[in-house]
Amino acid sequence: MTDIALPAPAEAPAATAQSLTRTARRTRRLAYLQAAPLALVFLVFFLVPLALTVMVSFWEYNEYEIIPAFTVQNYVDVFEGCLSTSDPCTTLRTYLSTLKFCFLTWAFTLLIGFTVAYFLAFHVRSARTQMALFLICTIPFWTSNVIRMISWIPLLGRNGLVNDTLRSVGIIDAPIEGLLYSDFSVVLAFVHLNTVFMIVPIFNSMARIDRSLLEAAYDAGATGWQTLWNVVVPLTKPGIAIGSIFVITLVMGDFVTVGIMGGQQIASVGKVIQVQMSSLQFPAAAANAVVLLGAVMVMILAMTRLIDLRREL
Amino acid sequence: MDVELIRLTKRYGSTTAVDGIDLRIRSGDYCCLLGPSGCGKTTTLRMIGGHETVSSGDVVIGPRAVGDAAPSERGTAMMFQSYALFPHLNCRDNVAFSLKMRGVGKTERRAKAMAMLDLVQMTHLSERLPAQLSGGQQQRVALARALVTGPKVLLLDEPLSALDPFLRVRMRTELKRLQKDLGLTFIHVTHSQEEAMALSDLVVVMNGGRIEQAGDPRTVFERPASAFVARFIGGHNVIVLPGNRRVAVRADRMRLGDRAGAEAVPARIVSVEYQGSSVHVGLEAKGLAEDGTALTAILPDDTFAARPFALGQTVPVGWDAEAAHRLTA
Numbered sequence: 001m002t003d004i005a006l007p008a009p010a011e012a013p014a015a016t017a018q019s020l021t022r023t024a025r026r027t028r029r030l031a032y033l034q035a036a037p038l039a040l041v042f043l044v045f046f047l048v049p050l051a052l053t054v055m056v057s058f059w060e061y062n063e064y065e066i067i068p069a070f071t072v073q074n075y076v077d078v079f080e081g082c083l084s085t086s087d088p089c090t091t092l093r094t095y096l097s098t099l100k101f102c103f104l105t106w107a108f109t110l111l112i113g114f115t116v117a118y119f120l121a122f123h124v125r126s127a128r129t130q131m132a133l134f135l136i137c138t139i140p141f142w143t144s145n146v147i148r149m150i151s152w153i154p155l156l157g158r159n160g161l162v163n164d165t166l167r168s169v170g171i172i173d174a175p176i177e178g179l180l181y182s183d184f185s186v187v188l189a190f191v192h193l194n195t196v197f198m199i200v201p202i203f204n205s206m207a208r209i210d211r212s213l214l215e216a217a218y219d220a221g222a223t224g225w226q227t228l229w230n231v232v233v234p235l236t237k238p239g240i241a242i243g244s245i246f247v248i249t250l251v252m253g254d255f256v257t258v259g260i261m262g263g264q265q266i267a268s269v270g271k272v273i274q275v276q277m278s279s280l281q282f283p284a285a286a287a288n289a290v291v292l293l294g295a296v297m298v299m300i301l302a303m304t305r306l307i308d309l310r311r312e313l
Numbered sequence: 314m315d316v317e318l319i320r321l322t323k324r325y326g327s328t329t330a331v332d333g334i335d336l337r338i339r340s341g342d343y344c345c346l347l348g349p350s351g352c353g354k355t356t357t358l359r360m361i362g363g364h365e366t367v368s369s370g371d372v373v374i375g376p377r378a379v380g381d382a383a384p385s386e387r388g389t390a391m392m393f394q395s396y397a398l399f400p401h402l403n404c405r406d407n408v409a410f411s412l413k414m415r416g417v418g419k420t421e422r423r424a425k426a427m428a429m430l431d432l433v434q435m436t437h438l439s440e441r442l443p444a445q446l447s448g449g450q451q452q453r454v455a456l457a458r459a460l461v462t463g464p465k466v467l468l469l470d471e472p473l474s475a476l477d478p479f480l481r482v483r484m485r486t487e488l489k490r491l492q493k494d495l496g497l498t499f500i501h502v503t504h505s506q507e508e509a510m511a512l513s514d515l516v517v518v519m520n521g522g523r524i525e526q527a528g529d530p531r532t533v534f535e536r537p538a539s540a541f542v543a544r545f546i547g548g549h550n551v552i553v554l555p556g557n558r559r560v561a562v563r564a565d566r567m568r569l570g571d572r573a574g575a576e577a578v579p580a581r582i583v584s585v586e587y588q589g590s591s592v593h594v595g596l597e598a599k600g601l602a603e604d605g606t607a608l609t610a611i612l613p614d615d616t617f618a619a620r621p622f623a624l625g626q627t628v629p630v631g632w633d634a635e636a637a638h639r640l641t642a
Contacts, residue, residue: 210395210397212393212394212395212397213397213399213400215364215391215393215397216391216393216397216398216399216458217399217410217414218364218383218384219362219364219384219385219390219391219411219459220385220410220411220414220458220462221383221384221385221411221414221415221462222410222411222414223414226414230410230413230414231399234401235400235401
């Protein structure tokens with residue numbers, strides 16, 4: 001009896017320890033399983049294509065084929081002539097043009113987005129009206145980007161609605177050139193398409209501002225503008241940063257809007273990549289894409305350096 | 314500065330939040346607006362501070378009716394219930410905020426802010442953000458921020474309600490000390506009668522948008538004007554006498570057992586609560602209290618210990634005749 005009973009107390013803790021590690025291992029396995037779907041989506045739709053792009057950007061190509069070999073020629077081509085200071089190279093000029101659109105779009109979407117969000121957050125009292133107006137902001141998304149762009153064409157053309165109206169009213173004699181297929185129309189379309197990406201995060205930030213802070217500012221003798229600048233804007237910074245990242249990345253990579261609204265005459269980085277793709281110069285396009293990715297990442301890093309997003313969220 | 318309310322009224326649509334109240338608060342007084350939630354006390358405070366428009370009537374601060382003047386023009390400053398510190402500014406900049414709005418230079422406003430923080434013993438945390446402070450510390454900063462512009466009247470909206478009970482008592486003492494030192498008029502909204510009694514020179518008990526009673530705490534406690542005041546201020550039994558006359562008797566003036574006197578009424582003991590220095594005895598007596606509410610008798614602990622009562626026991630209950638205060642309403 002004794003020799004059977006004796007091992008029991010010694011064994012019991014060992015068994016619990018074992019089962020403990022087993023449960024710990026099971027929970028850990030479960031955690032991995034729970035994270036797996038998203039990780040898989042990331043892997044398949046983000047990391048793999050990105051790796052492929054980077055890989056292809058180092059391949060060789062000629063008129064007929066793409067050759068899996070290692071070369072940096074594609075990158076050399078991208079920056080060809082960029083070291084001469086007198087005449088900026090094509091890449092640099094393209095980037096400057098894209099950056100210009102980027103900046104103008106950012107400035108206008110920020111101005112409009114902030115104003116609309118401010119109106120929604122602070123002037124609309126009832127939550128229901130607020131929600132309704134907010135949904136109205138998203139209605140344009142029920143149609144495609146391209147259709148929304150194209151709908152500008154009958155308005156802005158030489159004999160379009162705007163020119164016709166201005167002429168019939170007698171403000172102008174000859175139609176204004178450059179309403180369509182110009183920098184103006186490109187920026188206009190960009191602002192039209194992207195403002196909502198500014199409105200949503202800014203509104204979100206503003207909705208979180210405690211109303212008593214505005215009263216406290218009023219109590220402290222701040223005017224409306226002073227409250228706006230000293231209380232609302234600083235507390236809306238995270239929303240502004242997120243909106244800016246949306247708008248900047250969208251504009252930097254765009255080729256459709258620039259193509260359609262620029263009458264296929266205006267260069268942009270995305271457009272360069274698209275042209276190279278259509279002539280099957282995949283390695284060159286890939287190299288350009290990698291450079292663009294780097295540029296956008298630098299811009300976003302600079303922005304997050306200004307605002308600590310992780311802390312603010 | 315004196316603060317005077319004349320037929321002050323606030324209506325929201327068809328509901329009347331504040332119903333034509335008249336009140337005079339003398340300069341340098343600590344005034345507490347006391348009442349249950351929804352009685353209009355906060356609305357009154359906000360109208361005095363210029364954060365709520367006045368439907369009719371007037372707020373007079375010092376020599377003039379303030380009308381629709383902005384808070385900073387009234388000489389009032391408000392301390393908000395949730396403190397409303399700017400989360401993106403550190404303590405010093407929070408305090409300096411109103412000075413910055415007035416265009417005071419950086420060095421000057423920082424020096425003034427530090428002086429104010431010194432007054433509330435917060436200089437050592439001046440670089441901290443509000444989120445890094447405890448409730449009591451945030452409150453001190455809020456107080457410094459309200460005081461920095463040199464207001465004549467300080468308005469406090471339930472300033473102690475967010476603190477734990479221990480801290481509440483400490484901050485209460487400090488508020489009173491500051492008020493006396495600075496000689497300012499404080500108007501303090503609270504729903505705690507204990508707080509109002511401890512702090513105020515003038516207690517204003519409000520109910521349903523009207524003032525039930527305004528007076529010094531002792532008067533309000535000794536001679537409550539209405540059954541509502543007697544009940545709200547606590548420590549009273551509202552007793553219905555034959556002929557539907559109502560009197561308020563302080564719970565500690567109730568007499569039990571053989572000390573109950575000649576006109577004693579039998580009552581059943583429904584609760585006995587030991588409170589340390591006293592014992593609260595809950596009593597049910599037919600016809601004495603309105604709609605079956607229990608009466609309370611507070612006995613000194615030694616009296617109770619010498620002659621304890623048991624739950625469910627029926628004892629004669631009476632009170633000192635001079636302790637009964639006639640209620641008119």
